[in-house]
Amino acid sequence: MKINQFGYAPTNHQQIINELTEIHFLNPANLKISDPMELYRDFLLEYYSQHASLTTRLEKIHNLMATETIDAATFTKATGSVSAKAFYNIGLQLLGFLDGLDFSLEAPFKGITQLGLPKPLNQSTMNRDQLIDAWYRLLNTRNKYGQLLIDYIAGKGYYQQLLNDSDFKIPLFFNGKAQAVFNTDKLIREVVYVESSLDSDHDGKRDLLKTNIIRPAETNEGYQAPVIFTADPYAQGMNEKWSEKFSHDNKRPLKRKQPNHLTYQDVEAQPSNVTPPKPRKINGRTTKTFTHQGSEPRTLTGSGPLVPRLRP
Secondary structure (H helix, E strand, C coil): CCCCCCCCCCCCCCHHHHHHHHCCCCCHHHCCCCHHHHHHHHHHHHHCCCCCCHHHHHHHHHEEEECCCCHHHCCCCCCCEEHHHHHHHHHHHHHHHCCCEEECCCHHHHHHHHCCCCCCCCCCEECHHHHHHHHHHHCCCCCCHHHHHHHHHCCCCCCCHHHHCCCCCCCCCCCCECCCCCCCHHHHEEEEEEEEEEEEECCCCEEEEEEEEEEHHHHHHCCCCCCCCCCCCCCCCHHHHHHHCCCCCCCCCCCCCCCCCCHHHHHHHCCCCCCCCCCCCCCEEEEEEEECCCCCCCEEEEEEECCCCCCC
16 A cells, blocks of 8 residues: 655755644743653653543553564653654554554564655664654654544644644644644634626526635634635535426437537537626625535524625
Protein backbone atom coordinates (compact mmCIF):
# COMPACT_ATOMS: atom_id res chain seq x y z
CA MET A 1 0.00 0.00 0.00
CA LYS A 2 1.29 3.45 -0.91
CA ILE A 3 -0.17 6.77 0.19
CA ASN A 4 0.28 9.90 -1.88
CA GLN A 5 2.11 12.50 0.20
CA PHE A 6 1.34 15.58 -1.85
CA GLY A 7 0.84 19.13 -0.67
CA TYR A 8 3.77 19.62 1.72
CA ALA A 9 5.38 23.06 1.70
CA PRO A 10 9.11 22.97 2.60
CA THR A 11 9.50 25.07 5.75
CA ASN A 12 12.59 26.49 7.46
CA HIS A 13 13.38 25.70 11.07
CA GLN A 14 12.32 29.04 12.56
CA GLN A 15 8.96 28.90 10.77
CA ILE A 16 8.52 25.33 12.04
CA ILE A 17 9.05 26.59 15.59
CA ASN A 18 6.55 29.39 15.03
CA GLU A 19 3.89 27.06 13.67
CA LEU A 20 4.39 24.40 16.34
CA THR A 21 4.05 27.19 18.91
CA GLU A 22 0.79 28.35 17.34
CA ILE A 23 -0.70 24.85 17.67
CA HIS A 24 0.74 24.55 21.22
CA PHE A 25 3.11 21.62 20.69
CA LEU A 26 5.78 24.13 21.62
CA ASN A 27 5.18 26.55 24.48
CA PRO A 28 7.23 28.87 26.72
CA ALA A 29 7.97 25.98 29.08
CA ASN A 30 9.19 23.27 26.68
CA LEU A 31 10.99 25.78 24.45
CA LYS A 32 13.48 25.98 27.33
CA ILE A 33 14.09 22.21 27.23
CA SER A 34 17.50 21.52 25.74
CA ASP A 35 17.46 17.72 26.09
CA PRO A 36 16.01 16.11 22.91
CA MET A 37 14.57 13.07 24.69
CA GLU A 38 12.80 15.16 27.32
CA LEU A 39 11.29 17.34 24.59
CA TYR A 40 10.21 14.26 22.65
CA ARG A 41 8.40 12.89 25.71
CA ASP A 42 6.65 16.25 26.06
CA PHE A 43 5.57 16.10 22.39
CA LEU A 44 4.03 12.66 22.94
CA LEU A 45 2.20 13.82 26.07
CA GLU A 46 0.86 16.82 24.15
CA TYR A 47 -0.21 14.55 21.29
CA TYR A 48 -2.65 12.88 23.67
CA SER A 49 -3.55 16.09 25.52
CA GLN A 50 -7.25 15.76 24.69
CA HIS A 51 -7.15 13.19 27.52
CA ALA A 52 -7.14 15.30 30.70
CA SER A 53 -5.64 12.57 32.89
CA LEU A 54 -1.84 12.28 32.85
CA THR A 55 -2.26 8.61 33.72
CA THR A 56 -4.33 8.04 30.59
CA ARG A 57 -1.81 9.84 28.40
CA LEU A 58 1.09 7.81 29.81
CA GLU A 59 -0.87 4.62 29.22
CA LYS A 60 -1.35 5.64 25.59
CA ILE A 61 2.40 6.16 25.24
CA HIS A 62 3.06 2.81 26.96
CA ASN A 63 1.09 1.17 24.14
CA LEU A 64 3.62 2.41 21.55
CA MET A 65 6.80 0.44 20.93
CA ALA A 66 10.08 2.32 20.41
CA THR A 67 12.08 -0.87 19.79
CA GLU A 68 11.31 -4.57 19.68
CA THR A 69 11.55 -4.73 23.50
CA ILE A 70 11.10 -1.17 24.86
CA ASP A 71 7.86 0.82 24.91
CA ALA A 72 7.81 4.56 24.19
CA ALA A 73 7.07 5.62 27.78
CA THR A 74 10.10 3.71 29.06
CA PHE A 75 12.24 4.79 26.12
CA THR A 76 11.60 8.52 26.68
CA LYS A 77 12.61 8.36 30.35
CA ALA A 78 16.22 8.41 29.17
CA THR A 79 18.16 11.54 28.27
CA GLY A 80 20.25 12.63 25.31
CA SER A 81 19.70 12.38 21.59
CA VAL A 82 16.74 10.50 20.12
CA SER A 83 17.31 7.38 18.05
CA ALA A 84 15.93 7.97 14.54
CA LYS A 85 14.93 4.30 14.35
CA ALA A 86 12.88 4.60 17.55
CA PHE A 87 11.37 7.92 16.45
CA TYR A 88 10.09 6.48 13.18
CA ASN A 89 8.91 3.26 14.86
CA ILE A 90 6.74 5.37 17.14
CA GLY A 91 5.78 7.69 14.28
CA LEU A 92 4.56 4.81 12.11
CA GLN A 93 2.34 3.63 14.95
CA LEU A 94 0.94 7.13 15.44
CA LEU A 95 0.10 7.04 11.74
CA GLY A 96 -1.92 3.87 12.34
CA PHE A 97 0.48 1.34 10.83
CA LEU A 98 0.90 -2.01 12.58
CA ASP A 99 4.11 -3.82 13.40
CA GLY A 100 4.24 -7.19 11.70
CA LEU A 101 1.56 -6.23 9.21
CA ASP A 102 2.50 -2.88 7.65
CA PHE A 103 6.12 -2.59 8.80
CA SER A 104 8.69 -4.18 11.09
CA LEU A 105 10.10 -2.63 14.28
CA GLU A 106 13.42 -4.09 13.19
CA ALA A 107 13.43 -2.15 9.90
CA PRO A 108 11.16 0.93 10.02
CA PHE A 109 13.04 2.70 7.21
CA LYS A 110 12.30 -0.17 4.84
CA GLY A 111 8.64 0.10 5.80
CA ILE A 112 8.66 3.84 5.16
CA THR A 113 9.97 3.26 1.64
CA GLN A 114 7.46 0.50 0.88
CA LEU A 115 4.55 2.58 2.19
CA GLY A 116 5.55 5.60 0.13
CA LEU A 117 5.93 7.86 3.17
CA PRO A 118 8.23 10.92 3.19
CA LYS A 119 11.92 10.13 3.28
CA PRO A 120 13.22 10.29 6.87
CA LEU A 121 16.12 12.41 8.06
CA ASN A 122 19.49 10.96 7.11
CA GLN A 123 20.83 10.66 10.69
CA SER A 124 21.01 7.74 13.11
CA THR A 125 20.24 10.07 16.03
CA MET A 126 18.44 13.40 16.35
CA ASN A 127 19.46 16.48 18.26
CA ARG A 128 16.88 18.95 19.56
CA ASP A 129 16.46 20.93 16.32
CA GLN A 130 16.32 17.81 14.16
CA LEU A 131 13.68 16.35 16.46
CA ILE A 132 11.52 19.47 16.13
CA ASP A 133 11.80 19.39 12.33
CA ALA A 134 11.03 15.65 12.20
CA TRP A 135 7.98 16.05 14.47
CA TYR A 136 6.64 18.85 12.26
CA ARG A 137 7.06 16.68 9.16
CA LEU A 138 5.34 13.77 10.91
CA LEU A 139 2.30 15.94 11.70
CA ASN A 140 2.17 16.80 7.98
CA THR A 141 2.31 13.15 6.90
CA ARG A 142 -0.75 11.21 5.76
CA ASN A 143 -1.69 8.30 7.99
CA LYS A 144 -2.92 4.84 7.09
CA TYR A 145 -6.37 6.22 6.35
CA GLY A 146 -5.22 9.06 4.10
CA GLN A 147 -5.56 11.90 6.63
CA LEU A 148 -2.75 14.21 7.62
CA LEU A 149 -1.78 13.36 11.18
CA ILE A 150 -2.56 16.92 12.31
CA ASP A 151 -6.06 16.58 10.82
CA TYR A 152 -6.50 13.22 12.51
CA ILE A 153 -5.82 14.59 16.00
CA ALA A 154 -7.96 17.65 15.22
CA GLY A 155 -10.81 15.22 14.64
CA LYS A 156 -10.05 13.67 18.03
CA GLY A 157 -10.58 17.04 19.73
CA TYR A 158 -7.04 18.42 19.89
CA TYR A 159 -8.04 21.98 18.99
CA GLN A 160 -11.26 22.01 21.01
CA GLN A 161 -9.30 22.07 24.27
CA LEU A 162 -7.46 25.21 23.10
CA LEU A 163 -10.46 27.34 22.10
CA ASN A 164 -10.65 29.08 25.48
CA ASP A 165 -6.97 30.04 25.50
CA SER A 166 -6.65 33.77 24.89
CA ASP A 167 -3.42 33.32 22.91
CA PHE A 168 -4.86 30.67 20.57
CA LYS A 169 -4.84 32.05 17.03
CA ILE A 170 -7.99 31.94 14.88
CA PRO A 171 -7.94 31.47 11.92
CA LEU A 172 -4.99 29.08 12.04
CA PHE A 173 -2.78 27.77 9.24
CA PHE A 174 -0.33 24.87 9.56
CA ASN A 175 2.07 24.28 6.68
CA GLY A 176 -0.16 26.54 4.59
CA LYS A 177 -3.32 24.51 5.30
CA ALA A 178 -6.30 26.00 7.15
CA GLN A 179 -7.06 24.16 10.38
CA ALA A 180 -10.46 23.15 11.77
CA VAL A 181 -10.37 25.49 14.76
CA PHE A 182 -13.80 27.11 14.69
CA ASN A 183 -16.31 26.02 17.30
CA THR A 184 -18.82 23.92 15.35
CA ASP A 185 -21.36 24.26 18.17
CA LYS A 186 -21.68 27.94 17.26
CA LEU A 187 -21.95 27.74 13.48
CA ILE A 188 -24.54 30.04 11.91
CA ARG A 189 -26.91 28.34 9.49
CA GLU A 190 -29.14 30.46 7.31
CA VAL A 191 -31.04 30.41 4.02
CA VAL A 192 -31.10 33.16 1.41
CA TYR A 193 -32.58 33.23 -2.08
CA VAL A 194 -30.46 34.65 -4.87
CA GLU A 195 -32.22 36.05 -7.92
CA SER A 196 -30.89 34.72 -11.22
CA SER A 197 -31.14 36.24 -14.71
CA LEU A 198 -33.27 33.32 -16.00
CA ASP A 199 -36.95 32.47 -16.10
CA SER A 200 -36.72 28.73 -16.69
CA ASP A 201 -40.30 27.99 -15.57
CA HIS A 202 -41.72 30.80 -17.76
CA ASP A 203 -43.84 32.31 -15.00
CA GLY A 204 -42.80 35.86 -15.87
CA LYS A 205 -40.50 36.15 -12.85
CA ARG A 206 -36.80 35.62 -12.50
CA ASP A 207 -35.84 32.30 -10.87
CA LEU A 208 -34.81 32.32 -7.23
CA LEU A 209 -31.91 30.06 -6.29
CA LYS A 210 -32.07 28.72 -2.76
CA THR A 211 -28.74 28.99 -0.94
CA ASN A 212 -27.96 27.29 2.37
CA ILE A 213 -25.14 29.11 4.17
CA ILE A 214 -23.04 27.68 7.00
CA ARG A 215 -20.52 30.10 8.48
CA PRO A 216 -18.48 30.58 11.67
CA ALA A 217 -20.01 32.79 14.36
CA GLU A 218 -16.92 34.99 14.08
CA THR A 219 -18.20 36.30 10.75
CA ASN A 220 -20.74 38.35 12.72
CA GLU A 221 -17.77 40.19 14.23
CA GLY A 222 -16.13 41.11 10.94
CA TYR A 223 -14.09 37.96 10.17
CA GLN A 224 -14.10 37.27 6.43
CA ALA A 225 -14.04 33.54 5.79
CA PRO A 226 -13.18 31.99 2.43
CA VAL A 227 -16.20 30.50 0.67
CA ILE A 228 -16.77 27.13 -0.96
CA PHE A 229 -19.77 26.99 -3.30
CA THR A 230 -21.35 23.59 -3.93
CA ALA A 231 -24.07 23.34 -6.59
CA ASP A 232 -26.47 20.55 -5.62
CA PRO A 233 -29.85 20.55 -7.41
CA TYR A 234 -30.99 17.50 -5.42
CA ALA A 235 -30.09 18.69 -1.90
CA GLN A 236 -33.72 19.42 -1.02
CA GLY A 237 -35.07 16.20 -2.52
CA MET A 238 -37.10 15.72 -5.70
CA ASN A 239 -40.73 16.24 -6.67
CA GLU A 240 -41.29 12.58 -7.47
CA LYS A 241 -45.04 12.86 -8.19
CA TRP A 242 -44.48 15.62 -10.75
CA SER A 243 -41.55 13.68 -12.21
CA GLU A 244 -43.59 10.51 -12.66
CA LYS A 245 -46.44 12.44 -14.27
CA PHE A 246 -44.42 14.34 -16.84
CA SER A 247 -41.43 12.06 -17.47
CA HIS A 248 -41.25 10.00 -20.63
CA ASP A 249 -42.78 6.56 -20.21
CA ASN A 250 -39.97 4.15 -21.00
CA LYS A 251 -42.01 1.04 -20.30
CA ARG A 252 -42.70 0.35 -23.98
CA PRO A 253 -41.12 -1.64 -26.79
CA LEU A 254 -38.16 -0.01 -28.47
CA LYS A 255 -38.56 0.95 -32.11
CA ARG A 256 -35.81 0.71 -34.64
CA LYS A 257 -34.44 4.16 -35.37
CA GLN A 258 -33.48 4.98 -38.93
CA PRO A 259 -29.97 6.42 -39.33
CA ASN A 260 -29.60 9.94 -40.62
CA HIS A 261 -26.84 12.34 -41.65
CA LEU A 262 -27.37 15.08 -39.07
CA THR A 263 -24.29 16.99 -37.97
CA TYR A 264 -23.58 18.69 -34.71
CA GLN A 265 -24.48 22.05 -36.25
CA ASP A 266 -27.93 20.66 -37.07
CA VAL A 267 -28.71 19.90 -33.41
CA GLU A 268 -26.58 22.53 -31.69
CA ALA A 269 -28.55 24.51 -29.10
CA GLN A 270 -28.84 28.17 -29.93
CA PRO A 271 -28.66 30.86 -27.25
CA SER A 272 -31.98 32.34 -26.31
CA ASN A 273 -32.53 35.97 -27.22
CA VAL A 274 -35.49 36.29 -24.89
CA THR A 275 -35.17 39.26 -22.58
CA PRO A 276 -35.47 38.09 -18.96
CA PRO A 277 -38.10 39.66 -16.67
CA LYS A 278 -37.19 42.71 -14.63
CA PRO A 279 -35.60 42.10 -11.23
CA ARG A 280 -37.99 41.61 -8.37
CA LYS A 281 -38.82 44.46 -6.05
CA ILE A 282 -37.70 43.96 -2.48
CA ASN A 283 -40.52 44.71 -0.07
CA GLY A 284 -39.14 43.25 3.15
CA ARG A 285 -36.88 40.68 4.75
CA THR A 286 -37.37 37.14 5.94
CA THR A 287 -34.79 35.19 7.93
CA LYS A 288 -34.71 31.41 7.73
CA THR A 289 -32.44 28.76 9.14
CA PHE A 290 -31.94 25.03 8.73
CA THR A 291 -30.60 22.24 10.91
CA HIS A 292 -28.95 20.07 8.27
CA GLN A 293 -28.75 19.66 4.54
CA GLY A 294 -32.07 18.56 3.10
CA SER A 295 -34.30 19.83 5.90
CA GLU A 296 -36.96 22.41 5.24
CA PRO A 297 -36.18 25.78 6.82
CA ARG A 298 -38.52 27.45 9.28
CA THR A 299 -39.30 31.16 9.45
CA LEU A 300 -37.81 32.90 12.48
CA THR A 301 -38.44 36.63 12.10
CA GLY A 302 -39.76 39.22 9.69
CA SER A 303 -42.20 39.04 6.83
CA GLY A 304 -42.40 39.77 3.14
CA PRO A 305 -40.51 38.49 0.11
CA LEU A 306 -37.10 36.97 0.63
CA VAL A 307 -34.10 39.16 -0.04
CA PRO A 308 -32.42 38.00 -3.28
CA ARG A 309 -28.85 38.60 -2.16
CA LEU A 310 -26.12 36.97 -0.10
CA ARG A 311 -25.25 38.38 3.28
CA PRO A 312 -21.57 39.21 3.81
